[in-house]
Amino acid sequence: MSSPARVRIQTDDFDLSTEVAALRAGDGGVGAVTSFVGTVRDRNSGTPGEVSAMELEHYPGMTERAIEAMIDEALRRFDIRDARVIHRVGPLQPGDQIVLVVVSSAHRGSSFQACEFLMDYLKTQAPFWKKETTPEGARWVDARVTDDEALARWGIAAGNSQAAVPGAPV
Template identity: 55%
Template sequence: MDSRVSVQVEDFNVGDEYQALAQSNASGAVVTFVGKVRDMNLGDDVVGLSLEHYPGMTEKALLEICNEAEQRWSLEGIRVIHRVGDMSTGDQIVFVGVASAHRGASFEACEFVMDYLKTKAPFWKKERTTAETRWVDSRDSDAKAAERWQK
């Protein structure tokens, strides 16, 4: 099982990440998700954001999320990349890719990883709008999405 986690400033290439996950002939499905910087949030025009993290702790939390996904589903590989630093609208923030023998496991595991990443990984987001710079609070909708995975 190939599980890789990266927290980085640099952008990522979705095609390269897909190819790495798709190499195994046992993988009948590869599901990917890419999160991007939106130009609107809470009714305000967003021009960019800054993401901060706690080095070491963040990677550990992401690996724990991947490990839990591996325990729940039969997977061939997981790849999580999360960017930090300053970004502009349209920039890629996060990549989650999951490979498995069947699509159901890949879709579910990808959603699980993303839901848990939003609620359990120590990232802090500061948005730059046309009017101000503000820290973004966690959302109830993210917590509710993660609750569905509780055993």
């Protein structure tokens, strides 16, 4: 069964090197590690510098559980050794690290794929919500259709940005 340490939701920053080392530790079968770091941009669709701050909200309990299930699915789909996900919540600034996905495998192909799969899954299925502060005030960030399309490549219907369409699956 999975260790809860595979998923961490925290306000603190994280260190990529530390997490990669921890994932590889004690597993001589690891020949490849793929990582993804998402960072807070200073803009959304608009002007550079328009976003001065961001606040991340999550659903304690469900968020961890959802990402654990995503890692289980990645382990079923790809020939990988292990994976870790860290997602920050609370107040963040432009330039801050926000999310980390690290995947280990014997050979590079499967960890590249699994890393992208986990991010595509997380973007539309993990309960997090971003609120950004701009000169016009604070606003909740809208979901993107392109994120639904990214997950569809893996044969999974996201139903996230499309949730508003009458009759669409919620």
